[in-house]
Amino acid sequence: MQCQSTAAPVDLRPTLAAKGAPLPVVRQFAAAQRFFEHGCDFLYSAEALRHHPRNEHVPEIVVLGASNVGKSSFLNALVGREGRAKVGQRPGKTKLMNAFGVGPRLILVDTPGYGYRSQAAWGAEILKYLEMRQRLRGAVVLLSLIKRQPSPEDLWVLRALAELNTRTLVVVTKADRQRPAEWPLVCSRMADAVLHEMDSLDETVCGYRWRAAVAGAESDVYVTAAGMDVDGKLGNGAGMGGVRAAILQMAGFDVRAEVTKTADNVVYAGPTVSFDDIQWG
Numbered sequence: 209m210q211c212q213s214t215a216a217p218v219d220l221r222p223t224l225a226a227k228g229a230p231l232p233v234v235r236q237f238a239a240a241q242r243f244f245e246h247g248c249d250f251l252y253s254a255e256a257l258r259h260h261p262r263n264e265h266v267p268e269i270v271v272l273g274a275s276n277v278g279k280s281s282f283l284n285a286l287v288g289r290e291g292r293a294k295v296g297q298r299p300g301k302t303k304l305m306n307a308f309g310v311g312p313r314l315i316l317v318d319t320p321g322y323g324y325r326s327q328a329a330w331g332a333e334i335l336k337y338l339e340m341r342q343r344l345r346g347a348v349v350l351l352s353l354i355k356r357q358p359s360p361e362d363l364w365v366l367r368a369l370a371e372l373n374t375r376t377l378v379v380v381t382k383a384d385r386q387r388p389a390e391w392p393l394v395c396s397r398m399a400d401a402v403l404h405e406m407d408s409l410d411e412t413v414c415g416y417r418w419r420a421a422v423a424g425a426e427s428d429v430y431v432t433a434a435g436m437d438v439d440g441k442l443g444n445g446a447g448m449g450g451v452r453a454a455i456l457q458m459a460g461f462d463v464r465a466e467v468t469k470t471a472d473n474v475v476y477a478g479p480t481v482s483f484d485d486i487q488w489g
């Protein structure tokens with residue numbers, strides 16, 4: 209697999225070093241939430257890489273995971289809007305890559321799941337997208353806490369992302385389906401399995417540094433219950449605040465009391481273009 213140019217791995221430490229500094233972290237989470245709740249518009253669906261419109265300016269984050277793991281629900285929880293991405297009880301609901309314009313300047317791409325009731329053609333196209341998409345800034349890989357361990361397909365995807373030098377955030381979801389007393393043990397087993405797999409990669413391949421990408425968070429893997437609403441509001445579910453901040457940082461934003469662009473994201477010096485002004489295919 210071809211290596212992409214080596215973007216420095218994201219360092220989550222400044223954002224997520226929660227210990228001893230609770231107030232700034234709360235402010236960061238609030239700022240991240242404001243960013244995501246600024247708006248979320250469906251932009252386009254794509255069956256293949258060639259169907260994605262050109263995007264030279266807006267950072268993209270792709271959501272990956274097994275079919276039915278909760279990718280579309282996770283996207284809805286991120287933006288705090290039920291039904292923005294279509295959710296299904298049966299695996300295989302999402303059949304195309306669906307792009308959403310989020311907040312002022314971010315594209316989230318929901319994808320068809322892999323594994324049960326998936327199609328080989330989807331995998332090939334998603335892989336092509338991961339390899340070639342110029343503005344892709346990172347991937348979120350969802351694992352289900354119900355499964356208790358990553359599947360061989362999950363591990364394959366994590367390895368592929370590492371080999372492509374794509375920044376990756378692992379999010380364990382459906383935490384509400386386990387008894388809370390079991391969360392820590394099940395999660396730490398999952399995190400261990402993921403980290404063990406990534407450790408086995410040659411760290412010099414593509415300059416990828418998995419540990420740097422996940423270190424600094426209180427746990428190595430984020431745990432959420434994206435589908436759960438708290439106080440009647442979707443997206444308030446446990447863990448979503450930290451995930452929002454981590455996604456923004458992965459996308460090249462600086463998350464403090466406000467969300468601003470970092471140098472990584474300021475390659476474009478032209479005028480700011482709103483989503484409404486972009487021609488989508």
Ligand SMILES: Nc1nc2c(ncn2[C@@H]2O[C@H](COP(=O)(O)OP(=O)(O)OP(=O)(O)O)[C@@H](O)[C@H]2O)c(=O)[nH]1
Nearest residue numbers: 275276277278279280281296300301302321434435
């Ligand atoms: N209990 C619980 N259920 C969830 C959670 N997230 C998603 N679900 C449920 O899981 C099922 C699948 O959710 P989707 O969001 O459609 O999953 P998906 O990964 O997009 O599925 P495909 O598009 O088919 O690949 C739905 O019934 C959701 O309500 C969660 O955090 N907790």
Ligand SMILES: [Mg+2]
Nearest residue numbers: 279280301302
């Ligand atoms: Mg879906």
